[in-house]
Amino acid sequence: MTDVLRYTAFSDDPAGGNPAGVVLDAAGLDEAAMLKIAAELGYSETAFLTAPPEGLGGEPGRAFTVRYFSPKAEVPFCGHATVATAVALGERIGPGELVLATRAGTVPVSVTREDPVTREDPVTREDPVTREDGAGGLRATLTSVEPHTEDLDPADLAEALAALDWPAADLDPAFPPRIAYAGARHLVLGAATRARLADLAYDFDRLEALMLRLDLTTVQLVHRAGPAEFHVRNPFPVGGVVEDPATGAAAAAFGAYARELGLVPDEAVLTLHQGADMGRPGVLTVELRSGDTRVRVGGAGALIP
Template identity: 75%
Template sequence: MSSHTAAEVLRYTAFSADPAGGNPAGVVLDASRLDDAAMLAVAADLGYSETAFLTAPDGRGGYTVRYFSPKAEVPFCGHATVAAAVALAERDGPGALVFATPAGTVPVTVVREGGELRATLTSVEPHSEDIAAGDLTEALAALDWPAAGLDPALPARIAYAGARHLVLGAVSRERLADLSYDFARLEAFMHRLDLTTVQLVWRESATVFHVRDPFPVGGVVEDPATGAAAAAFGAYARELGLVPQDAVLTLHQGADMGRPGTLTVELRPGDARIRVSGTGTRIG
């Protein structure tokens, strides 16, 4: 038996109050005795797209958090952040937390709304950048999308709010629903551009979007609810003037996988950082 069996692995879903919805994450509230190999082994054994590993260096509400997919460590993961915060709130009560992540400092607050716990994370400083024409062509080829499948109102860009995501706008809900891609080809493309997910977006209305996130670099075909990509998308939408400076956006994700979840993205004037919130609950 390897040493990682000593760690208690909790299972939570994020961005849904229903254990069958949202995005499942592993949570280890005390990972102080685990080395990198053990953390990767726990994440691979669990098989969820991400597991969060916490250590409490100061005993005063601050936590160091690392995130592992079944294949590799990632710098930041939104849904595992929400899952970990909800787990801490169930243990210690709602309140304010500070997570020191490889991407930077992420404050998280948890409140109780009725019978549900809702966590809000504040992203690191976001930014976005253009994607080269040749890279966009390769992304579309790997996804098996025609150029006509892109929504010209949502320009292709790489957006960052703790991790890098390629944002591509889908011309219709039907285009978004039809996800069948070349896993190895998209994985290689994403490694070359250091992308965590590709975020496919269809705009339903001024503030409502439907999103899907292929995640081959994490070893899974699709991520059911992606908080880091939601934060990056909020920054992207504001930077391009697609939404007001003080918008609250609703992102629906996971429905096509049978795991519906809802992510709330809040933009505040004069504050570059993006707030992403959602409910969470323990699984079984």
Template identity: 70%
Template sequence: MTRDHGQGHGPEVLRYTAFSADPAGGNPAGVVLDASGLDEERMLAVAAELGYSESAFLTGRTGEGAYTIRYFSPRAEVPFCGHATVATAVALAERDGPGALEFATAAGRVPVTVVREGEELRATLTSVVPHITEIGAADLAEALAALDWAAADLDPALPPRIAYAGARHLVLAAATRERLADLAYDFARLETLMLRLDLTTLQLVWREAPEVFHVRDPFPVGGVVEDPATGAAAAAFGAYVRERGLVPERAAAAAFGAYVRERGLVPETAVLTLHQGADMGRPGTLTVELRTGDDRVRVSGTGTRIG
């Protein structure tokens, strides 16, 4: 365990990975289940010492399975972090058993359910209500220049947008897997643009199949070159996919599916699979669910303790 700097013994800091059942995969996060005695400076110091893209701190308990939570990158606090939410939920499930949780974040309330699947724990978070906005031509040109991408490197079927589901992410779709794999960007230039646009990451995607995507997330504003598995960006991307009308009809019989929806009998769900981290040697899988009649996005994945 990690002990924090300075006074006394400090908090117990757990290490978990999210969106993988393998400790060597997914995205690692620090988790402090009792941060009630920590101020912002000490939480930031713990996050910086760990060096993970984010760490999560439970700062209080508001009811049965309900907590206030804060997230810190090595450089700054962030309003919401999906992978650290999953990691924290799995840590609580190991301590208290699977079930329903609710986290009060700076972005809003985020319900999470944890279930056991064989030997694995799977957490599903439900995002705050998302929204999508356009990006200006000059800002897009600057983003592409910082990435060293040409306009021709983009997939015209997936136009650039800024997507929000707790944090803001710029969605850029690569036309080829090779373009996505070759990520070497100007860290300072991209960081400057992201700070000006209040972006948490860039969600770089390549579409392998109608419901299967490969993604990468530069995160210079957090002091990290790349995030291995990004739940907040996955939620934002789910909202983008819905807004663009990219989700295929899944009902086996369209007429009956329409009847079921009209009667409110079964919520129809489109499921996206996002593969992230393979290019970094930390493969993970994020599952994104879009439910008819619910604007919020659900993101799920497994998690496990490191060490």
């Protein structure tokens, strides 16, 4: 019997963030079995760990091969399932550095323990509660593979807008449409208003067809709330999911996109809010470092009982 763990990523509240499946020992599973587990679980992605390839590096017992499956297919990289996996590992082998071999490349992940926090009770939403043991939760920060962006054909933009039922006038001209990559490909579109972003009702089949043709994992819809603060949403029809509640790979791609286009400084910490429109609020922290083109994406995680 395969032990499938359930963790949420980018929130310390099991009811928030993006849930992921985590299989810490997938050595006996083939691709068909992994896909079956992911489909039965129904989360946007499930991560499957096996032994690391020779020469990967990292501390003994802290390096792994990871494969990610949506309910429909394998994907090369998944940020939220990486964070969920790192938190699950951190609870078992302690905070520290991890090295993950993914189809997209080698992904280092740092797991740290946060200071204890006080937040509203998850049931009553009224009385503040803290952990009885006084310990904070775990936080994981991944470092992306080398990112890049590419131009989007005007005909493909027109098709994306038609599938989303967005008039071109609803786009934010400060955010040129681009395809951005930091382990997986995402179409980045800027919404001129928060109301436009909140009103998401798209043609599932039409958008899926375009995304399959362009080899896209999600569509990253973005509204700027401040100099370093953004609200984002991610349709994910190619994974068999209407919307992803918190998307780490897209956050990394967006960080590279924003820096390349001069929308943010070369060195910056960005806050991305995602999932609130779905009732699963999460927070993704995107760190850009001057002199390092890779992007770091971090967030909290929690076991889903």
